[in-house]
Amino acid sequence: SGYATMQELSRYKELGCVLPAVKGVYGRVNTMAVPVVVRSRIKAYRKNPYIFLGMPDIMGFRTSEKDDGFVTPFAIECKQGDEVLRTAQGIFKDYAVRAGYIYILARDLDDVAEVL
Numbered sequence: 676s677g678y679a680t681m682q683e684l685s686r687y688k689e690l691g692c693v694l695p696a697v698k699g700v701y702g703r704v705n706t707m708a709v710p711v712v713v714r715s716r717i718k719a720y721r722k723n724p725y726i727f728l729g730m731p732d733i734m735g736f737r738t739s740e741k742d743d744g745f746v747t748p749f750a751i752e753c754k755q756g757d758e759v760l761r762t763a764q765g766i767f768k769d770y771a772v773r774a775g776y777i778y779i780l781a782r783d784l785d786d787v788a789e790v791l
Contacts, residue, residue, distance in 0.1 A: 704730045729767030737777070737791060749777040751787060 708720035731750040739745040750771050752764060760768065760780065768778050781787050 704732060704734055727767070729761070729763035729765070731764070731767065731771075731778075747777055748775065749779065749791065751779045751781050753781050755782065 709723045710717040711719040711721055731752040733751040733753070734749070736746040736748050739747075748771075750768075752760065752768070754760075768780075771778050777790060779787055779790050
């Protein structure tokens with residue numbers, strides 16, 4: 676659907692409590708729809724044509740423990756229960772891993788803590 680659920684957002688807030696302990700920067704990827712504005716009023720929402728399909732929920736860069744300027748990009752896709760990656764998310768994961776990203780499919784905070 677492209678919309679963040681309340682559960683995803685609350686999970687992001689939980690991750691926000693953990694990730695600052697990781698040396699680096701991160702942020703929530705905006706996959707929200709674009710408002711259609713008519714006469715200063717929002718009339719509808721449409722799919723954002725500039726969204727790269729399959730983008731994960733959170734992306735960031737982890738800096739080296741040695742402070743040598745080296746950074747490792749990471750991507751976190753949040754899923755619940757038995758949810759699986761959509762086709763576009765699987766393609767993004769493959770590209771990201773080949774490019775050197777740490778890719779985490781997180782069902783809970785422990786999944787993130789184990790890797791980062």
